[in-house]
Amino acid sequence: MSTPTTNPLLRAWYDKETRSVIIQIIAAALIISFFAYIINNAVTNLAAIGKDINFGFLWQNASYDINQSLIEYSSTSSHFKAMIVGLINTLLVAVAGIFLATILGFLLGIMRLSSNWLTQKIAYVYIEYIRNVPVLLHILLLYGVILNALPRPKSSYNLNDTFFLNNRGLQMPSPEFESLFWVVAAFLVGGLAFSLWFKRYAKKIQDATGKIYPVGMISIGAIVLLPMAVYFLIGSPIVWDVPALKGFNFKGGIVLRPEFIALWLALSLYTAAFIGEIVRAGIIAISHGQTEAAQALGLSNSFILKLVVIPQALRVIIPPLTSQYLNLAKNSSLALAIGYMDVVATIGGISLNQTGREMECMLIVMAIYLAMSLLISSVMNWYNDRIQLVER
């Protein structure tokens, strides 16, 4: 192929290995100098208007209030604390969204495969409508509906004087734990530990003798029923702080604000449509022969699902599901559109504006999203490895 040549440079170029190394070096040099140029320019231009990169502002007073905060926060707290408040709000909506989207998504996926014409079409229409409209529009639509369709606080929908729904959100009673509650908590932890142990024990017995224990039922008994019984036996050591209308708003209890509800529902409904399709694909991927073989072995339908279909379907479902979770977590930054106080709205919004530290705040926000996404990926990858086919 290559013409013989005496020039050592040309010879090096004709050598496949050397050539690829040379190309890689050139590519790397180009990329590095591109970024060096950008960073250098940013620093130079910041210096030109007299700015530096300095994270000291994080410890100054934030001086603004945030409506939804799961930790102690006031306008005298630092910008750092405001960032943490925003981060928690982001995590809250992301976790709640992933939870609801997963449940809805699996439901939709199964509905799509239903032999019932109506059920199947409902899921079909839902999925096609939802996933073909941008999620930002869903958020704005839901927010608008909540603000305009729900009544004002004074004429709230009232459920039993404990739950109130109005355009300021859903007001719910919040629990306050009395001193004896630790007994219930102890039973709860004990129940969890027992179930974990019992699952292993039952597996060991089954492997040895073939005897099958009803692990699910016994676990529910240990984790739910027993602590509940104890709770009532020692006289219900939880006092509920019930919200009540005082002046302009409800006082007491906890409130799911319209911003949170709109964002949470919109993200969940949107992502659920994608997850539905992933679940459907996962189940279809398992050939019908598998089910027939399992039936031939005499397994009951529930065992076929549990032992044959689902474990194999999960292998197909998990990798694309991971990217849906990542999408949902990152889409939560659309909170900006409706004023939900997430990490973009606090450190990347108000703090940025009040301190004028654009570079610093944006770097922080990017680092936070990167860390969050890597965390979700690694958890999902760990789970994916666990359910992979173990070849012997």
Add this chain to the structure above:
Amino acid sequence: MKLINKVLTGVALTAMTATAAQASTLEDVRAADELKCVVTTGLAGFAAPNAAGRWEGFDADFCRAVAAAVLGDGDKVKFVPSTGKTRFTMLNSGEGDILFRNTTETLSRDVDLKLSFLPVNFYDGQGFMVPASLGVSSALELDGASVCIQTGTTTELNLADYFRTNGMSYEPVAIETNEEGFTNYVAGRCDVYTTDASGLASTRAKFEDPTQHLVLPEIISKEPLGGAVRHGDDQWADIGKWVVNALINAEEMGITQANAMNLASNVGNNPGINRLVGSEGTMGEMLGLGPKWAAQAIAAVGNYGEIYERNVGPNTPLEIGRGLNNLWNKGGVLYAAPIR
């Protein structure tokens, strides 16, 4: 809109690297033959596009005045809409040459955000608006209320201070633009809308029946509003500063939109007027502008009083009296440095 702004700001931050603006702003403006003026996304009376798409309002007129002084034509303005959050970034990244966006001058903005403020052109203060049906007559009765505020503003900080000082609680509802604040307030997401009193007047004027809403008597802060430019270009800051001063001085001297050009072409017997309109002295030259810079600005939009009366004064839907914004010799605090 906001998202786009956000993205644009991000892009701008990287883009400003490319267009390392070493030339002076004045040269840039002349080269482009256009003044890029950062204004609000829409606040009736201050800066908002009218039915024909032409930007109108108090701030918009100041943009035109600067354009007229520099380029000789008040219509050579490109209006760059910004939210409270994006305005300074847009100015600092070079997306705008000058900012007139009902912006409060504060120490941290001047020093830490690297802005140079022009003379105050509107004295304002933060107020509260509530529906009349709420039955509230004082801001001190607002304990526990939900309050809509524009983020990235001084009002946000004043509000936190005011409620803390008076030992009251509130639920802040952060919104991005005045439009959004209006929508949320109408939908009842918040009981109270707070912003500068002038902004409240502008918002109130938009209701079908403005009497259904009242502005509470408490003014909880000083909000001296003024234009701003980037730090570091003193010549450009001087131009902005003296255009504002010229408009105020023009009202004091009785130079109006109608007579400005006339005065400029005939040397009169009032040296103060002659210096201002450029028929005498070299004021324009000192600034790096043409001799008739001030006359051009006044001919484009009128003097301060005319701008005020046309956009926000008692005969407009905003119905804001001159109050503090009157000349010093008429009971106000407008006291512009002399053009000499």
